[in-house]
Amino acid sequence: MEKRVLVTGATRGIGEAVARKYKTKGYFVIGTGTGDQDTPSYLNEYVKCDFSNKTDIEDLCSDLKSWKIDILINNAGINIINNFCSIRSEDFEKVQQVNVYAPFRISQSLIPGMVERGWGRIVSVSSVWGKISKQGRASYSASKFAIDGLTLAMANEFASQGILCNSVAPGFIDTKMTWNNLGQDGVANMLKSVPINRLAKVEEVAELIYMLGSDQNTYISGQNIAIDGGFTRA
Numbered sequence: 289m290e291k292r293v294l295v296t297g298a299t300r301g302i303g304e305a306v307a308r309k310y311k312t313k314g315y316f317v318i319g320t321g322t323g324d325q326d327t328p329s330y331l332n333e334y335v336k337c338d339f340s341n342k343t344d345i346e347d348l349c350s351d352l353k354s355w356k357i358d359i360l361i362n363n364a365g366i367n368i369i370n371n372f373c374s375i376r377s378e379d380f381e382k383v384q385q386v387n388v389y390a391p392f393r394i395s396q397s398l399i400p401g402m403v404e405r406g407w408g409r410i411v412s413v414s415s416v417w418g419k420i421s422k423q424g425r426a427s428y429s430a431s432k433f434a435i436d437g438l439t440l441a442m443a444n445e446f447a448s449q450g451i452l453c454n455s456v457a458p459g460f461i462d463t464k465m466t467w468n469n470l471g472q473d474g475v476a477n478m479l480k481s482v483p484i485n486r487l488a489k490v491e492e493v494a495e496l497i498y499m500l501g502s503d504q505n506t507y508i509s510g511q512n513i514a515i516d517g518g519f520t521r522a
Contacts, residue, residue, distance in 0.1 A: 292316045293501070294357045296339075296394070297364030298331060299323065301463050302413060305494035306361055307331055313498070318357070320348070320364065339364055339390040340382055349397040357398050358405070359501045362391035362412035362435070369424040380427045387431035392438055399446060408451035409501040412439050414512060416459045419520045432457075436512045443510030452509040454500045459516025462487035484517030 293310045297303040298319025308330040311317045319331040327334040337344045365387045368379045391412055402408025417425050418432025436455055443453040460466060460478060466487065470478060479485055496515050499505060514520050 290314065290316050291358040292318065292356055293359035293361065294318045294320070294352075294355075294394075294398070295361040295363055296320045296337075296390070298334075299325070299328070301465070302458065302461065302490050302493050302497075303361070303363040304330065305490035306363060306497050309491075309494045309498045310359075313502070315359070318355075339386040340366070342385065342389075345385075345390050345393055349393050352394065352397040353401075355398075356401060356405075358402070358407065359409045360395060360398055360411070361497060361501060362394065362410070364390065365413065365415075365431075367425075367428045370427070371424055372426045375427055380430075383427040383431050384434070387428075388434045388438065391435065395438075395442060399442070399451065402451050403446065403449050406450045408446075409505065410439070410442060410451065410453040411497050411501040412453075412455040413497070414439075414455040414457040416457050416514060416516050416520050418455075419457055419512070419514060439512065440510050447509045452500075452505055454505075454508060454510065455512045456493065456497055456500065457512055457514040457516065457520070458488060458493050459514065459519045460487050461493065462489055481522060482517040482519045483522050486517065488515060488517060 293315045295303055295307045298307040299321035307317050307319050311330045316332050318333045320335045320337045322338045337348045412435050414432045414435045417429045418436055421429040439453050439455040
């Protein structure tokens with residue numbers, strides 16, 4: 289039977305690469321995004337949902353209860369960088385809502401169906417800033433460390449019922465956003481801290497996420513796996 293996968297934040301970057309990977313493998317792929325658009329070719333269905341809007345999250349969760357989703361990829365996320373004492377409370381809360389509350393509620397909505405069917409996979413996209421941190425990343429790191437805790441709790445509660453939950457912590461990715469944010473000199477300087485000495489391709493991250501969220505994964509659960517070229521271990 290064709291398995292169904294939900295990828296949040298599927299319109300660009302890692303989310304798009306993950307959706308494309310599942311589609312090429314024959315899965316029925318549903319993706320979310322924040323914009324009004326037609327369903328792209330690499331999705332079977334597109335759902336507009338802005339996780340910074342709590343009503344959007346709850347409306348999606350109400351719909352999900354009647355969908356048969358076998359695999360959930362919690363990918364959508366935001367990052368608002370600011371020095372610790374300058375962080376606005378509304379910005380901190382927004383990051384937590386998009387990066388933690390939305391995955392929590394979506395997982396909560398889908399797990400009962402997975403339990404009933406005796407099979408499920410949940411992969412949440414964390415970050416190297418959910419393993420270590422740096423100046424300006426308090427809001428983001430708080431959310432990504434929380435995702436690891438949420439993943440671990442779900443893994444311990446539901447692994448015995450056939451649901452394997454893991455998180456993936458990407459490092460520096462070769463995307464337009466990375467180059468726009470850091471520039472040529474910034475990327476070159478950052479790579480001095482990456483033992484493999486290059487950026488990761490989104491397809492490399494998608495391969496790991498696919499493996500963890502498919503039949504290929506039969507015994508990995510409760511892990512936060514870095515894919516960072518050795519950055520967090522250097």
